[in-house]
Amino acid sequence: KLPHEYRVFRCFQDIDYQHFHVLTLYCPCRATALAIYLFPHHCHPAGPKGDITETHMTYMIGRDLMREKMQGFDAWDEELSSIANMGYTFCVNITIHNPEFVYHTYPVKWSQYYQKHWFTLRDPVLLWASVNDGKKRWSAIPGLDDGWITKRVMEVARTFGINYGAVCVTRNNEPHRRKCFLTAARHDRELTDNELERMWKLFLSGLESLTNNSGLTRSEVEVLQLLATGYTQDEIAMRLLITRDAVKKRIERARQALKAKNAIHAVTIGIARGVVDVWKIEAGEEENENN
Numbered sequence: 309k310l311p312h313e314y315r316v317f318r319c320f321q322d323i324d325y326q327h328f329h330v331l332t333l334y335c336p337c338r339a340t341a342l343a344i345y346l347f348p349h350h351c352h353p354a355g356p357k358g359d360i361t362e363t364h365m366t367y368m369i370g371r372d373l374m375r376e377k378m379q380g381f382d383a384w385d386e387e388l389s390s391i392a393n394m395g396y397t398f399c400v401n402i403t404i405h406n407p408e409f410v411y412h413t414y415p416v417k418w419s420q421y422y423q424k425h426w427f428t429l430r431d432p433v434l435l436w437a438s439v440n441d442g443k444k445r446w447s448a449i450p451g452l453d454d455g456w457i458t459k460r461v462m463e464v465a466r467t468f469g470i471n472y473g474a475v476c477v478t479r480n481n482e483p484h485r486r487k488c489f490l491t492a493a494r495h496d497r498e499l500t501d502n503e504l505e506r507m508w509k510l511f512l513s514g515l516e517s518l519t520n521n522s523g524l525t526r527s528e529v530e531v532l533q534l535l536a537t538g539y540t541q542d543e544i545a546m547r548l549l550i551t552r553d554a555v556k557k558r559i560e561r562a563r564q565a566l567k568a569k570n571a572i573h574a575v576t577i578g579i580a581r582g583v584v585d586v587w588k589i590e591a592g593e594e595e596n597e598n599n
Contacts, residue, residue, distance in 0.1 A: 369409045377409075379517045388510050389413065391503045392492030394470050398511075400518065401486040403582040408486075414493065418468040425464075432458040433475050437489045443476045443508045445498060469495040474504055476511040486582070488515055524583060528562040531555060532578045533585065535571060 375381045388396055395414035399407050412419065421427075428434060435458070436449045446452060446462075453459045465471075473493040479485040490511040492499070499507065524532070534544045541559075545552045559571050568574035578584035 369411050373409075374411050377518055378514060384510060384514055384517075385413075388492065388507070391499065391507055391510075392473070392494065394473075394493040394495045396490060396492040398490050398514065400488050400515070401480065401582050402488065403486060403585070408581045408583070414470070415468060418465070418470060421464065421468070422461075427461045427464075430455075430457045431461050433473070433491055437475050437477045437491075438487075441477050441479070443474060443504060443511075445504065446473045446475065447498065449475075465493075471495050472498045474499050474507060476508050478512070478515070480515050490514070524562055524565050524578075528558050528565070529578070529583055531558040532562055532575055532583070535559070536575045536579065536584050 369377075371381075371385075374385075378384065392413075395412065397410065397412040397414065399410045401408035414422075432449055432452050432455070433446055436444070451458070453462055470493045472495075473491060475489060475491045477487065477489040479487050488511075490507065492507055530548070531544060534547065539547065541552055541555045545555045548555070559574070562568075562578075563571060563574045566574050566577045568577055575584060
């Protein structure tokens with residue numbers, strides 16, 4: 309009889325990506341839900357200018373967009389790369405629907421193999437990160453090479469020179485307290501205590517330097533959330549006890565911050581980046597029906 313996690317892996321293997329976000333809501337394994345939305349099969353490693361494309365819900369971003377998002381990114385990247393000589397993954401603001409974005413520098417061939425063989429669904433490092441906070445070397449993660457499903461990930465990783473590594477996990481300081489993580493890999497040796505501490509500090513400083521909610525203020529996010537729920541501008545003004553002109557100004561500021569073409573596009577980008585909460589949309593629809 310196959311282990312439960314393998315049955316979950318197999319049942320999702322041939323399902324079209326457009327159904328992922330619905331099915332993960334019913335998945336009993338929290339770690340598996342993380343795996344499904346974190347690296348959908350249609351995401352490919354971003355190149356030097358591989359910025360995200362909102363229409364395809366691709367969350368991998370390239371260096372150019374990282375420079376826009378993070379002040380002092382080049383210096384941050386240089387120091388982190390000196391610790392992680394085989395690459396790293398920086399995942400920001402994970403929600404049940406998707407992360408805001410993912411940036412990684414792992415070898416392209418390894419990333420392609422990883423995605424092709426659905427390793428996200430059984431990666432012991434990501435499974436640990438989904439239910440823990442803090443920092444830990446991969447070798448210290450319980451059961452890293454014990455499970456016959458999970459150990460395959462580490463065995464193959466070593467053939468690509470990814471032999472040692474560490475992971476840092478925390479929740480950011482914005483109101484939603486979304487989970488973020490950083491993984492780093494080496495080919496030659498374990499990270500020293502000093503390197504692990506530097507990695508942790510770089511992780512926290514990187515999160516601090518990022519603009520929360522994609523550059524949106526809380527009031528702008530609130531208006532986008534209400535638009536996504538189906539409220540008109542007049543209804544939003546009445547609900548928030550502000551003028552219709554104030555609503556328009558917030559929508560326009562949100563549109564500019566997200567580089568959207570119009571209000572609908574801004575809402576779409578907000579959902580794609582996890583700024584607009586899908587759960588609240590569903591709750592709001594029920595509220596509108598009741599009213």
